[in-house]
Amino acid sequence: MSKTAQITIKRGVPGEAPCLQTYEVPYQDGMTVLDAIVWIRSNIDSSLAFRYSCINANACKECLVAVNGETQYACTTRLARDLTAVGPLPNKLLIKDLVTDIVPPRENLRVIISERRSGSTSGQ
Numbered sequence: 801m802s803k804t805a806q807i808t809i810k811r812g813v814p815g816e817a818p819c820l821q822t823y824e825v826p827y828q829d830g831m832t833v834l835d836a837i838v839w840i841r842s843n844i845d846s847s848l849a850f851r852y853s854c855i856n857a858n859a860c861k862e863c864l865v866a867v868n869g870e871t872q873y874a875c876t877t878r879l880a881r882d883l884t885a886v887g888p889l890p891n892k893l894l895i896k897d898l899v900t901d902i903v904p905p906r907e908n909l910r911v912i913i914s915e916r917r918s919g920s921t922s923g924q
Contacts, residue, residue, distance in 0.1 A: 802826060802827075803826070803827040803828070803881065804824050804825060804826060804827050804881075805824070805825055805826075805827035805831070805836065805879050805880065805881045805882075805884070806822055806823070806824055806825075806882065806883045806884070807822070807823050807825060807833070807836045807837075807840070807879065807883070807884045807885075807886060808820050808821065808822045808823075808883060808884070808885045808886070809821050809822075809823070809837070809840075809848070809886050809887070809897070809898065810866075810885075810886070810887035810888065810897075810898075811848070811897045811898075812894070812896075812897065813894070813895075813896050813897075814893075814894050814895075818887075821845075822883075823836075823840050823844060823845075825839050825840060825879075826839065827879065827881055830878065831878070831879045832874065832875055832876060832877060832878060832879060833865070833867055833872070833874040833875075833877045833878075833879050833884060833886060834852055834854075834863055834874035834875045834877075835879065836879050836884070837850050837874060837886070837898070838852075848897055848898075849895070849896040849897035849898060849899045850863070850865070850874075850897060850898040850899060851863065851898070851899050851902075852874065852875065854875055861873075861902070862902075863875050864889055864902065865886050865887065865888065865889065865898050866886065866887040866888065866889060866890060867884060867885070867886055868880075868884065868885050869885070871889060874886070886898065888900045889902070
């Protein structure tokens with residue numbers, strides 16, 4: 801019998817209550833959270849939204865998510881066999897599922913426009 805792991809992903813969009821979905825994925829020693837998420841999207845649920853752009857581990861910072869309540873890189877965090885809980889970054893604007901707005905505030909057009917309208921210069 802092949803080994804499997806369980807991963808629970810917090811899913812949702814802004815303005816709607818989030819839901820938790822648990823998936824069972826094939827498990828191999830050394831497997832990362834990102835490996836599991838990519839497998840889920842490729843084999844079970846193509847609607848799962850997440851972001852990654854692997855060039856080199858920890859180089860791009862695209863795959864930052866909350867893993868078991870802590871901010872982690874999905875590409876370097878090992879998947880636990882029993883249960884791994886994954887969610888979007890809690891302190892960022894949610895776009896969908898695991899995708900959050902990760903643009904730094906000083907570079908975020910939404911923040912810049914809002915500050916200009918309110919007359920605030922705190923971000924400059």
